[in-house]
Amino acid sequence: MPKGESLGEFEHLVLLAVVRLGNDGYGMQVRRELNACTGRDVSIGAVYATLERLEAKGLLESRLGEATPERGGRAKRSFQVTGQGIHALNRTRQDLTNMLRGLRFPLPEGSA
Amino acid sequence: MIPRLTYALLVAAGHREAEFIAGDLWEESLLVRRERGRWGAIRWYAWQLARSLSRCIARRLCALGLIVAVPLLLLDRAWAELYEQLCLSPAAGLLPMNVLSLCAGVMLVRPVYRMVGAGALLGGVWAGFLVGPASFPLVFAGLLAVASGMLAGQLAVGRKGIL
Numbered sequence: 001m002p003k004g005e006s007l008g009e010f011e012h013l014v015l016l017a018v019v020r021l022g023n024d025g026y027g028m029q030v031r032r033e034l035n036a037c038t039g040r041d042v043s044i045g046a047v048y049a050t051l052e053r054l055e056a057k058g059l060l061e062s063r064l065g066e067a068t069p070e071r072g073g074r075a076k077r078s079f080q081v082t083g084q085g086i087h088a089l090n091r092t093r094q095d096l097t098n099m100l101r102g103l104r105f106p107l108p109e110g111s112a
Numbered sequence: 113m114i115p116r117l118t119y120a121l122l123v124a125a126g127h128r129e130a131e132f133i134a135g136d137l138w139e140e141s142l143l144v145r146r147e148r149g150r151w152g153a154i155r156w157y158a159w160q161l162a163r164s165l166s167r168c169i170a171r172r173l174c175a176l177g178l179i180v181a182v183p184l185l186l187l188d189r190a191w192a193e194l195y196e197q198l199c200l201s202p203a204a205g206l207l208p209m210n211v212l213s214l215c216a217g218v219m220l221v222r223p224v225y226r227m228v229g230a231g232a233l234l235g236g237v238w239a240g241f242l243v244g245p246a247s248f249p250l251v252f253a254g255l256l257a258v259a260s261g262m263l264a265g266q267l268a269v270g271r272k273g274i275l
Contacts, residue, residue, distance in 0.1 A: 026136065027129070028140045044137060045163065045165070048127075049129075071115070072115025073116075074115055074135025074138065075131055077129075077132045
C-alpha cells in the first residue's frame with residue numbers, strides 16, 4: 001500500500017464514523033459518534049482537520065448544505081465515503097485480521 | 113452574533129473550515145443547552161472553541177517557526193529584566209541566574225539533557241528568584257510562565273531539535 005493511502009488510527013476511526021452515520025454525517029455528528037463508541041473527547045477542529053485530510057486523499061467527498069437559522073446562519077458540510085474510502089477500510093480490516101491471526105487476547109503480561 | 117464572532121475568530125486563526133465549525137458548534141450548543149442549561153452550554157461552547165482555536169494557532173506557530181522564536185525571545189526578555197534588577201541589588205541571585213541561563217540553553221539545544229536542564233531551571237528559579245531579590249515578580253513570572261508553557265507544550269508534542 002503506498003504511504004499516502006495508508007490510514008492513521010484517528011483517520012480510520014473518523015472514516016468508520018462516517019460510514020456508521022449512513023454516509024451523510026457532518027463534523028459534530030462524527031465527533032459525537034466517536035465519543036459514543038470510543039469515549040474520546042476530541043475537538044471539533046480536530047475532526048474537521050481529519051475530514052479535510054481524508055477528502056484530500058480521495059477517501060471522502062463532501063456536499064454543501066444550506067445555511068439555516070438553527071446553525072446561526074452557517075452552512076453545513078456533510079461527508080460521504082467514496083469507493084476508494086471503502087476499499088481502504090476493507091484493506092485495513094484485512095491487514096488487521098492478518099496481523100491478529102494466531103494471537104490470543106487478552107495478551108499475557110510480559111509477552112512483549 | 114455569537115456564530116458570527118466564532119466564525120471571525122476561526123478565520124483569524126486560519127481555520128479553513130470556519131464556516132462549518134461555527135455552524136456545528138452553534139447547532140450543538142442548542143442541544144447541550146437543553147441538557148445542561150444555559151451556563152453549561154456556554155461553558156461547553158467556550159471550551160470547544162478554545163480547543164479548536166488553540167490547535168489551529170499552535171499549528172500556525174509551528175509552521176512559521178514562531179513556536180521556537182517566541183519563547184526564546186520571552187526568555188531573553190525575562191533574563192534581561194532579571195539582570196537589570198540584580199545589578200542594582202546585592203546580587204544574591206546572580207550566580208544562580210548564570211547557571212540557570214546556561215542550563216536553559218543546554219536544555220533547549222540537547223534533548224538528552226532536558227531533564228537535567230529542567231531540574232536546574234527549577235533550582236535556579238528557587239535560588240535566584242524566590243529566595244533572592246525580587247522586586248519585579250509579576251513581569252518576570254509572567255514572561256517565564258508564558259515562555260515555559262510554550263516550550264513545555266512543544267516538548268509535549270514531541271518536536272525535536274528546536275535550535
